[in-house]
Amino acid sequence: MALWGGRFEAGVAETTQAFGASLPVDRHLYHEDIQGSKAHATMLAQQGIISHDDADAIVAGLTSIEHDIDAGAFTFDINDEDIHMAVERELIARIGEAGKRVHTGRSRNDQVVTDTRLAAKRLAASLMQATHTLRTTLHTLAQQEKDTVLPGYTHLQHAQPVLLAHHLLAYAWMFKRDFTRFYEAYQAANMSSLGAAALAGTSYPLNRRMTAYELGFADVIPNSLDAVSDRDFLLDLQYAASVCAMHLSRLCEELVIWSTSEFGFVTFSDEFSTGSSIMPQKKNPDFAELIRGKTGRVYGNLMQLLVTMKGLPLAYNKDLQEDKAGMFDSAHTVQASLELMSDMLLTCTFHADAMWAACQSGYLAATDIADYLVKRGMPFREAHAVVGQLVLVCEQRGCDFAGLALEDFRRASECFEADIVGELDIARIVAARNTEGGTAPEAVAQQMKLVRATLVEEEAILGGLS
Numbered sequence: 001m002a003l004w005g006g007r008f009e010a011g012v013a014e015t016t017q018a019f020g021a022s023l024p025v026d027r028h029l030y031h032e033d034i035q036g037s038k039a040h041a042t043m044l045a046q047q048g049i050i051s052h053d054d055a056d057a058i059v060a061g062l063t064s065i066e067h068d069i070d071a072g073a074f075t076f077d078i079n080d081e082d083i084h085m086a087v088e089r090e091l092i093a094r095i096g097e098a099g100k101r102v103h104t105g106r107s108r109n110d111q112v113v114t115d116t117r118l119a120a121k122r123l124a125a126s127l128m129q130a131t132h133t134l135r136t137t138l139h140t141l142a143q144q145e146k147d148t149v150l151p152g153y154t155h156l157q158h159a160q161p162v163l164l165a166h167h168l169l170a171y172a173w174m175f176k177r178d179f180t181r182f183y184e185a186y187q188a189a190n191m192s193s194l195g196a197a198a199l200a201g202t203s204y205p206l207n208r209r210m211t212a213y214e215l216g217f218a219d220v221i222p223n224s225l226d227a228v229s230d231r232d233f234l235l236d237l238q239y240a241a242s243v244c245a246m247h248l249s250r251l252c253e254e255l256v257i258w259s260t261s262e263f264g265f266v267t268f269s270d271e272f273s274t275g276s277s278i279m280p281q282k283k284n285p286d287f288a289e290l291i292r293g294k295t296g297r298v299y300g301n302l303m304q305l306l307v308t309m310k311g312l313p314l315a316y317n318k319d320l321q322e323d324k325a326g327m328f329d330s331a332h333t334v335q336a337s338l339e340l341m342s343d344m345l346l347t348c349t350f351h352a353d354a355m356w357a358a359c360q361s362g363y364l365a366a367t368d369i370a371d372y373l374v375k376r377g378m379p380f381r382e383a384h385a386v387v388g389q390l391v392l393v394c395e396q397r398g399c400d401f402a403g404l405a406l407e408d409f410r411r412a413s414e415c416f417e418a419d420i421v422g423e424l425d426i427a428r429i430v431a432a433r434n435t436e437g438g439t440a441p442e443a444v445a446q447q448m449k450l451v452r453a454t455l456v457e458e459e460a461i462l463g464g465l466s
């Protein structure tokens, strides 16, 4: 019979027991559950609700259980329903009477969400670290590739040349926002629900601040109904994980395209590629594709929790038990993806020559030729049309701007002089984009400093996490 079985004449059916059990998922919360129970028992003794001897026995008993679970020497029994029941039953088996007092003034409703909040903090902190590491990698690569130029794209068509460093740093900023979102999820989880009991608080003189402090929470949740039923912090974590997965997926998509024979901008190292079982020549970017693919699962977990929450009346409902599998799945998936991406980037080879060669076609100088005319007094809209005509001529002849003679330029407009050739130089075009946040080497060097400063800020935040 379950520990709550007093008012029942029969146990639940075997099938319903298995259906209702959350142990396969929440057994991964045993550290948090034991930590929470120790804090609760110590506080009960401090408040004179149980004896110090009982609290000492409870703490020692919990330590020995934790030790056995750590060592893999503990057999979980699905009949225990969840981690809270499994640990409590074992505690009673090990220390007897005192173990029966650990649940005084507490409900599984405040217990489970306390455990979940502790886990969410741990997972968010680790995602922050992984995001930070990836950003450090991107910063290092940007430094290495500070002179590499590739075509910049809009609509996946050649647009204007950009520095590879600039392109990589765009991702460093995306992951900076992800770091912030994970930190916000961490802070949302950082409130204690312990002491809310089943839903209404309790008549025992608990000291909620003491357990909150002991468990490293920043504060106590002020409303007991909210404390047991709020899962916003998990939605925050899931959303942060989803946006981060989306950024990873976009980067993967680019790397996959860049690694094609058509582009040839990047080669993955052998450790991050796979072969084909039939086509001997294949070197597939499986891991970039997999990270991209796993993004769908992460989005799914966010949706699942949103839908689970939408119709729930206050306070605890068993639906809430469905909150943890997605939390673990999304956090572990994004964590592994971030770590893999960092290693994959560090071991891939960027082909500056192929990128440079690609810059020679596709009319990347078009905007600059129009600007040349504008500087000589022509209204921009008119200049745009003149360069459009030049593109048409090139298309008809099957050449690029470099294949046109000065007379061709002058036929389109009298404003063109011999110095137009200089305007076509890709390095000059890049260097000209010197506005703040632009792609000129000088502007990118400035940007690199800003990224470096954010890395320092992040290190300070990571160092200060409770």
Ligand code: ARG
Binding pocket: 022, 026, 081, 082, 108, 109, 112, 316, 318, 320, 321, 322
């Ligand atoms: N296993 C449950 C969960 O994860 C613990 C809380 C059970 N509370 C209850 N009133 N049945 O949500």
